[in-house]
Amino acid sequence: MASAAHVVTLTIDGRDVSANADDTVLEVARENGIFIPRLCNIDGLTPVGACRLCLIEIKGSPKLVPACVAKVTEGMEVTTKSERLDRYRRVILEMLFAERNHICSVCVSNGHCELQALALDIGMTHVRVPYRYLRVGIDASHDRFIVDHNRCVLCTRCVRVCDEIEGAHTWDLLGRGTNSRVITDLHQPWGESDTCTSCGKCVNVCPTGALSIKGHSVAEMSKRKQFLPYLTLMRTEK
Amino acid sequence: MTTKAKVATVWLDGCSGCHMSFLDMDERLVGLADKIELVYSPLVDNKVFPDDVDVTLVEGAVSSEDDLAKIRKVRAHTKVLVSLGDCAVTGNVPAMRNHFDTIDVTNRAYFENAALQQQLPCEVVPKLLDRVRPVHEVVKVDVHIPGCPPPADVIHFAVAEMLEGRLPDLTGKTRFGM
Numbered sequence: 001m002a003s004a005a006h007v008v009t010l011t012i013d014g015r016d017v018s019a020n021a022d023d024t025v026l027e028v029a030r031e032n033g034i035f036i037p038r039l040c041n042i043d044g045l046t047p048v049g050a051c052r053l054c055l056i057e058i059k060g061s062p063k064l065v066p067a068c069v070a071k072v073t074e075g076m077e078v079t080t081k082s083e084r085l086d087r088y089r090r091v092i093l094e095m096l097f098a099e100r101n102h103i104c105s106v107c108v109s110n111g112h113c114e115l116q117a118l119a120l121d122i123g124m125t126h127v128r129v130p131y132r133y134l135r136v137g138i139d140a141s142h143d144r145f146i147v148d149h150n151r152c153v154l155c156t157r158c159v160r161v162c163d164e165i166e167g168a169h170t171w172d173l174l175g176r177g178t179n180s181r182v183i184t185d186l187h188q189p190w191g192e193s194d195t196c197t198s199c200g201k202c203v204n205v206c207p208t209g210a211l212s213i214k215g216h217s218v219a220e221m222s223k224r225k226q227f228l229p230y231l232t233l234m235r236t237e238k
Numbered sequence: 239m240t241t242k243a244k245v246a247t248v249w250l251d252g253c254s255g256c257h258m259s260f261l262d263m264d265e266r267l268v269g270l271a272d273k274i275e276l277v278y279s280p281l282v283d284n285k286v287f288p289d290d291v292d293v294t295l296v297e298g299a300v301s302s303e304d305d306l307a308k309i310r311k312v313r314a315h316t317k318v319l320v321s322l323g324d325c326a327v328t329g330n331v332p333a334m335r336n337h338f339d340t341i342d343v344t345n346r347a348y349f350e351n352a353a354l355q356q357q358l359p360c361e362v363v364p365k366l367l368d369r370v371r372p373v374h375e376v377v378k379v380d381v382h383i384p385g386c387p388p389p390a391d392v393i394h395f396a397v398a399e400m401l402e403g404r405l406p407d408l409t410g411k412t413r414f415g416m
Contacts, residue, residue, distance in 0.1 A: 097328075101334075101337075102414075103328075103330060103331060103333075103334065103415075104324070104386065104413070104414040104415025104416075105324055105330055105331060105386035105414075105415045105416055106331060107415065110415040110416055111415070111416065113415075116413055116414055116415060117413070119384075119413060119414060120410060120412075120413040121410065122409075123407070123408070123409030123410065125327070125382040125383070125384055125408055126321070126327050126328070126372070126374060126379075126382040126384070127328065127372075128374075130375060131328070131329060131333070131336075131372075133333070133336040133337060133369075135337050218416075219415075219416060
């Protein structure tokens with residue numbers, strides 16, 4: 001905790017709020033009960049601004065900015081809800097659904113999935129872009145866990161938790177654009193990974209059913225994310 | 239005598255679970271019966287789709303040549319077309335075959351998994367399309383109700399709204415999956 005916190009004031013959706021100067025807009029909005037959708041962002045890991053769902057408008061700038069990496073400044077005027085933002089967020093969500101094969105009705109994470117919940121929250125009732133039916137595959141070589149690339153949204157939470165918290169850096173990204181995949185070690189089967197400690201942190205931070213524990217059937221895979229902010233706090237407070 | 243709204247339901251490539259959910263409206267169906275006339279449905283006897291239907295609820299994805307012909311006819315004779323459930327809205331489980339060639343899918347069903355009389359169907363069974371598609375990729379859809387199946391409460395809400403001449407806002411009411 002900063003000893004002499006530099007406090008700034010700003011407005012979010014017309015509401016006056018105060019914050020520490022090193023806070024992000026997303027953190028301040030959440031502290032004040034203002035909902036901004038997010039998918040790659042999770043409390044306790046470095047924000048990367050990958051999913052773009054938390055886009056916001058800042059007065060004076062024509063650009064949309066991801067709230068998870070936007071630092072607050074004095075006098076900043078932030079808008080989190082507008083027709084334009086709704087439109088962008090909905091298109092982003094639709095493209096996420098269309099890119100891989102998210103079939104909620106047969107998914108282990110049905111009912112516990114952040115992607116599914118976001119569609120419900122923002123009222124996305126159908127996908128207007130054509131589905132791609134990309135063939136991506138499943139790796140079930142690990143003793144306890146499965147990675148199903150059909151359900152991966154490339155949020156990189158698994159990559160970050162493995163690197164920043166577990167310190168193993170088993171996960172990484174391969175390829176560009178729609179050819180991107182999360183991989184273990186040097187693109188080896190997960191079960192043959194020399195670095196994986198089988199701690200399961202990646203599984204628990206995964207927002208969808210892409211990472212799951214073996215033996216779970218449809219709708220049975222609920223994740224436990226509570227450990228993460230606690231671990232981060234305990235390490236930084238020392 | 240007030241005229242009743244003409245309502246139809248259609249069953250394409252789906253499991254009929256959405257129709258079961260429709261029936262799950264239970265006693266509310268009695269109330270609806272005063273306001274609607276079910277002019278065509280797997281639940282009634284009429285074999286020909288009528289010319290002027292007010293609301294049609296479609297269950298299932300567009301998967302075969304028969305589905306395609308049916309949905310085009312339905313669209314042409316319906317004022318408000320509703321995709322009911324995940325198969326109609328997303329392709330859902332039927333679309334999982336899109337990862338394979340149609341010939342491999344039919345061989346799997348009629349040769350590899352058939353114990354007796356291994357042969358491709360040559361009559362009655364409609365020819366599969368190359369790809370299973372959600373209804374709105376084929377014809378214009380006015381209302382989408384996701385869910386596998388959509389809850390009876392949501393179907394009731396949507397039908398009631400449409401009877402009042404409104405397109406239902408389903409934000410926060412029903413999600414993909416169960």
